[in-house]
Amino acid sequence: MSKILIVAEHLNGQLNASTAKCVTAAGKLSPEAIDILVLAADAAGIAAQAAQIAGVSRVLTVERAENAQSLSAVLAPQVAKAAAGYSHVFGPSTTFGKDLMPRVAALLGVPQVSDLMEVVDAQTFKRPVYAGNAIVTVSAPAGAIVATVRTASFPAAAEGGGASVEALSLDVALPTHTRFVELKAGKSDRPDLQTASRVVSGGRALGSADSFRIIYSLADKLGAGVGASRAAVDAGYVPNDMQVGQTGKIIAPELYIAIGISGAIQHLTGIKDAGTIVAINKDAEAPIFEIADFGLVGDLFTLVPELEAALG
Structure with missing residues (x-):
């Protein structure tokens, strides 16, 4: 019977939604238990949030001053130590998880499955x-498995759980060759692109950074996050942290509106798990229309203001 440990991702005392998505993926194994590991300097608030996720058996906390920042070199030895007795160790396929989980797999000497999108x-x-042009089925040898979960492929587990919270004492020496300097992160009043239920994205057809104001305006009307195609980012219209696609952020909002985006395969890979896709483009043959649930063919500078006006 499987027993799964999930490494919680968090920042500034808030649990990232990716953790609840890992719980959904873990549930596909019908495991004996799903435990969440919270590594922090002060884990109480984060652990309380994790305990509310349905399907979680226990929340294990490790409080150390060294865990104040999510440094993979510091966290990995602790995760590896805590993983004893578990058949699977899951982390999100985010920047956090992609940095941490390979180290955990190496320390444990076990295989890693990256970007897990379906459990067989x-x-x-x-x-x-x-x-994303092909899907492969991979089989890991018998024994423990470390995996990063492609969060766009799984919905977040519901709240309503009541898991117990237990402090874990780990006798593990931590490396000192890595130290935290500073964290620089963009700030926005709009919903986070990777967790927003609605996203509006613009492409190179906008023509300039100034023209992106109609994207921001529509997004604000919808309470949506704002994204962009790689072409728009490369053209300098928006910063690269807004890029959606295989080489940017892979997202799965309930509603995705692509404006002036032709639909290169790398972009389509990043949005294929979206609930409803709406495309606005003057080219009726644009690839984006092949996957769109609704499409508008015409000048975006005419259609987008009309759409915003219709929203009231």
Whole structure:
């Protein structure tokens, strides 16, 4: 019977939604238990949030001053130590998880499955390759497995759980060769792109950074996050942290509106798990229309203001 440990991702005392998505993925194995590991300097608030996720058996906390920042070199030895007795160790396929989980797998001497998007059985999983153009089935050898979960492929587990919270004491020496200097992060009043239920994205057809104001305006009307195609980012219209796609952020909002985006395969890979896709483009043959649920063919500078006006 599987027993799964999930490493919680958090920042500034808030649990990232990716953790609840990992719980959903873990649930596909019908495990004996799903435990969440919270590593922090002060874990109480984060642990309380994790305990509310349905399906979680226990929340294990490790409080150390060294855990004040999520440094993978510092966290990995602790995760590896805590993983004793677990059949699977999951982390999100985010910047946090991609940095941390390979170190954990190396310390444990076990295989890692990256970007897990579907669970077949306890040792077999599906994951995308070639920018999402193909899906491969991978089978890990018997024994413990470390995996990063492609969060766009799984909905967040519901709240309403009541897991117990237990402090964990780990006798593990931490490396000193890595130290925290500073964290620089963009600030926005809009919803976070990777967790927003609605996202409006603009492409190169906007023509300039100034023209992106109509994207921001529509997004504000919808209470949506704002994204962009790689072409728009490369053109300098918006910063690269707004890029959606295989080489940017892979997202799965309930509603995705693509404006002036032709639909290169790398972009489509990043949005294929969206609930409803709406495309606005003057080219009726644009690839984006092949996957769009609703499409508007015409001048975006005319259609977008009309759409915003219709929203009231």
